[in-house]
Amino acid sequence: MADVKIQVNPLFLREEELRQALELLFFGYRDFTAEPDRLLAEKGFGRAHHRVIYFVGRHPGLAVSHLLGILKITKQSLSRVLGQLVEEGYISQRPGERDRRQRLLELTDKGRDLERQLTAAQTELVARAYRAAGAEAVEGFRTVLLGLINEKDRERFLDPGRGSFE
């Protein structure tokens, strides 16, 4: 009976709370990508290049099909961006040993440089937010975000042992 008071208009609160989450994600993501976007624009690149550079840096020797799986875009879309990065010497390709049809991707020194710049801009922002929020909040942040991710990709975070993308 005493509980009833606490439940005053729970639908409104829930709705507000959830809408706030949508906005936090919108504004948060917008600002999260703002600084890399500026750095990339200087080099004539866009956000698509960033994603490629990031994941190739994170998984050296990544095959093209794996990268397509991560990004969930078409190979034609990827090829435009990847082609530029290879041409301009940010990414190198070599045939796979076990499967020579594959072109395994790696960052060159130049690519690694750019990757570090871009990642630094974002990690610094996140590090500030993490420090300000505290360890417990960080855990909560990770838990909730993980819950937004589709199950298949989620596994890679829960089981970081096998970092592969099929």
Place this chain on the structure above:
Amino acid sequence: MADVKIQVNPLFLREEELRQALELLFFGYRDFTAEPDRLLAEKGFGRAHHRVIYFVGRHPGLAVSHLLGILKITKQSLSRVLGQLVEEGYISQRPGERDRRQRLLELTDKGRDLERQLTAAQTELVARAYRAAGAEAVEGFRTVLLGLINEKDRERFLDPGRGSFE
């Protein structure tokens, strides 16, 4: 002295932890927008239309310049999208009372319908993640995301009383 042990390779852990955050944000945001994107595509709209519909729904009577401030895009970009939404009867315009130069924006019934569909898709995803994570994690999620947002916009979340965008 005893602290030293705890600090074994703190740089590596920090780097990994921060990179994980970048990826959580990337995958989380990607999946967060996936369902609305599909709904919108059916109507020939895109994510830009979603943002306009969302913020007009959230702030009925919003002026165009305020919307531009929220979205941080040019008025030419907005005008294309907004023009379609007005033309197709999702959004209505009326002159401001105090300032008749303004065109205050509001959702029509049709617009409200679509807004509800889109928001429902996202709030359901977030609600699932919130339920699975628990109240404490939700607080942490909000705190960290808030920390990613630039100070000016952040105020609007901390002080929800005045929901205006100058």
Place this chain on the structure above:
DNA sequence: GTAGAAAAGTCAACATGGCTGACGTAAAAA
């Protein structure tokens, strides 16, 4: 009351980065 600033809109041109569809080549797998 007039000058200037502000709110909104418009036209034009361009870039990025998604998409589909069709087709080609080399290598692996059946």
Place this chain on the structure above:
DNA sequence: TTTTTACGTCAGCCATGTTGACTTTTCTAC
């Protein structure tokens, strides 16, 4: 040997961002 797979390419379309220039209406300050 046939079929499938990994990768690439050409061509064209669409959505959504940009800059720059210009107009109209209305408000504000002097």
